[in-house]
Structure formats: C-alpha cells, structure tokens
Amino acid sequence: MRLRPRALLRKGRSWLRRRQRRRVVPHAAVLMYHRVATAAADPWNLCVTPLHFDQQLQALGRFADFVPLGRLRERMVAGGSARPAIALTFDDGYRDNLDVALPILERHAAPATVFLVTDHIQSGTPFWWELLADLALCSLRLPPRGRLAAAQPPFEWSDQALAASSGPADPARQRLLAALWNWLVRLTPATRTAALQEFAATIGRDLAPDPAALPLTPAELGRLTASGLVQAGAHTCSHVRLTDLAPAAQLEEIAGSRAACARLTGRLPETFSYPFGELDESARSCVAQAGFTIACSSDPDLAWADGDPLRVPRIGVRDAPGEQLARLLRRYWFA
Numbered sequence: 001m002r003l004r005p006r007a008l009l010r011k012g013r014s015w016l017r018r019r020q021r022r023r024v025v026p027h028a029a030v031l032m033y034h035r036v037a038t039a040a041a042d043p044w045n046l047c048v049t050p051l052h053f054d055q056q057l058q059a060l061g062r063f064a065d066f067v068p069l070g071r072l073r074e075r076m077v078a079g080g081s082a083r084p085a086i087a088l089t090f091d092d093g094y095r096d097n098l099d100v101a102l103p104i105l106e107r108h109a110a111p112a113t114v115f116l117v118t119d120h121i122q123s124g125t126p127f128w129w130e131l132l133a134d135l136a137l138c139s140l141r142l143p144p145r146g147r148l149a150a151a152q153p154p155f156e157w158s159d160q161a162l163a164a165s166s167g168p169a170d171p172a173r174q175r176l177l178a179a180l181w182n183w184l185v186r187l188t189p190a191t192r193t194a195a196l197q198e199f200a201a202t203i204g205r206d207l208a209p210d211p212a213a214l215p216l217t218p219a220e221l222g223r224l225t226a227s228g229l230v231q232a233g234a235h236t237c238s239h240v241r242l243t244d245l246a247p248a249a250q251l252e253e254i255a256g257s258r259a260a261c262a263r264l265t266g267r268l269p270e271t272f273s274y275p276f277g278e279l280d281e282s283a284r285s286c287v288a289q290a291g292f293t294i295a296c297s298s299d300p301d302l303a304w305a306d307g308d309p310l311r312v313p314r315i316g317v318r319d320a321p322g323e324q325l326a327r328l329l330r331r332y333w334f335a
C-alpha cells in the first residue's frame with residue numbers, strides 16, 4: 001500500500017520523535033501475535049505461518065533478547081545490555097499456540113505470554129470471528145441478498161456482485177464480511193451465536209468450526225503453561241469491546257477473566273490485554289482495580305520505561321519472512 005504524502009510526513013515525524021526519545025528513555029518492543037497457522041482465509045492477518053514464525057524468532061534472536069513481558073520493565077530500567085529486548089505476546093488463546101507455536105518457542109528459548117478469552121477456554125466455544133470468516137469468505141456460493149433478524153436492528157445485504165463471487169479475496173465477500181462484523185461485534189455472545197446460526201442457515205451452510213482455529217482446552221492450556229516458557233494473561237471473559245460497556249460491566253469482564261485465569265492455571269495473572277486494543281479511562285481503572293500490573297493495547301509503538309504500564313503499546317506482526325520483520329524492527333522501530 002502506498003502512503004499519501006501527509007501520512008508519510010506524519011510517519012516521518014513520529015519516527016523522528018521516537019528517535020530522539022530513544023536516546024534518553026529506555027525502551028523495548030512488545031510484539032503481538034495471534035496464531036501460528038496457515039488458514040484458508042485470514043482477513044484480519046492473524047496468522048503467521050510456522051515457517052515464518054520460526055524464521056522470525058531466528059532473525060530476531062540474532063540482535064535482540066527475548067524477555068518475558070512481566071520482566072520487561074525491570075530489564076528496561078536495569079539497562080546494561082546493548083541488545084534490545086523483545087517480549088512476545090499472543091492474543092485470544094488459540095489451540096495452535098500449543099500445537100505449533102510452543103515447539104518453535106522452545107527451539108529458540110523464547111518466552112511468551114498468551115492472553116486468554118477465558119469463557120472460550122472454559123466452554124470450548126469457537127471464536128465468533130473465525131466462524132464469520134469461514135461463512136462469509138469460504139462458502140461455495142453466497143446469495144446476493146438476505147436478511148438476518150436474530151438481533152435488532154436486523155442486518156440486510158444486497159450486492160449483486162456476490163452472486164458470481166468466489167474465494168476469500170473477493171471484494172464483494174470482503175464487503176459483506178466487514179458489514180457483518182460491525183453488526184455482530186455489538187451483540188451479546190448468545191445473540192451473536194443465534195445470528196451466526198441464522199446466517200449459516202440463510203446461505204445453506206452449517207456452522208463448521210475449523211478445528212485448528214479452536215480455543216485451547218483447559219487441558220491444553222495446562223500443557224502450554226507447564227512448559228515453563230509460556231505465561232497466561234487475561235483478555236476478558238467474552239472478548240467484548242470494553243468501550244461499549246458501562247464501568248460495572250467492564251469490571252465484571254476484566255476481574256472475571258482474572259479469576260477464571262487463576263482457576264484455569266492455578267496462578268493469578270499479572271498481565272492483561274484489551275480486546276481489539278480498545279480502552280478508555282474507566283477500562284484502564286478497572287484493570288488496575290482488578291489487580292493487573294501490566295496491560296497491553298495495540299497502539300503501534302515501542303514500550304517505554306516511562307510509559308503507562310496499563311497501556312503498553314504493541315507492534316502487530318504479520319505473516320512475513322524472518323529477515324523482513326527483523327529489518328522492520330531494526331530500521332524503523334529501533335533505528
């Protein structure tokens with residue numbers, strides 16, 4: 001994607017500001033991953049292939065030290081190392097974090113934090129955005145118009161281009177996916193499930209979750225944390241957008257996921273990440289009140305020693321060869 005001149009100027013200015021700040025403020029990078037997998041459709045760029053993940057850790061390990069998220073501030077403040085520090089994080093708690101990512105983390109002795117959507121870990125319910133992507137992008141045929149009344153206001157679509165559409169990259173399918181996402185994200189989990197079932201029935205499909213995209217089971221989570229390399233953090237109970245909720249409901253989601261995480265792993269988690277990276281002042285206060293000491297957003301920036309520990313920026317990682325990611329970090333973020 002080409003940047004327009006104004007965006008380029010903004011990017012240049014923030015690069016300069018960061019460069020000046022880097023001279024005086026200790027800093028590190030927190031990377032945000034979701035899945036290590038090859039998926040049929042990946043509209044939100046959540047997947048890094050196993051080959052690329054392995055290459056990325058190899059390339060990053062040549063110039064940086066992998067540090068657990070919980071020890072990053074200590075390391076930044078202590079200084080004394082010429083090598084940059086990188087913390088790895090995974091959002092949501094996908095099963096491939098155990099099956100695929102863990103052996104690669106072990107090979108590179110790289111610690112990581114996995115932020116769990118605790119209701120999904122406890123119930124095994126597939127993540128709704130995975131079901132949606134499968135239905136909207138991977139169906140053999142999609143009707144050009146339809147109406148879903150599982151929630152109010154109902155969702156209607158009409159797009160002649162859908163009739164001849166095929167494959168996940170089709171623009172008409174991508175438009176339908178985005179519109180449905182915006183409708184579904186505001187619903188409660190139960191209504192959303194009903195809405196997805198209605199969508200599946202309308203387009204002549206069954207809800208068929210991809211087994212590789214399921215959440216970790218409690219037993220799988222046990223194996224992941226028993227490795228000693230992966231720590232669990234919380235990511236709310238239901239992956240709600242916190243900015244849609246009143247403060248009491250925010251606290252319930254945040255504190256509830258901390259308690260559930262403790263029940264699942266036998267340890268109270270210190271770390272949290274905001275679903276969709278979205279927070280407001282009251283969500284941040286709830287995170288403090290619930291007892292978390294570190295919380296991650298997805299504001300793209302380095303983590304700074306003098307920054308807010310309850311709003312730690314993260315750099316999202318896309319599927320790319322290892323050297324490409326290492327170059328981006330060295331020449332843009334750490335340069």
Ligand SMILES: [Zn+2]
Pocket residue numbers: 091092235239275276
């Ligand atoms: Zn998430």
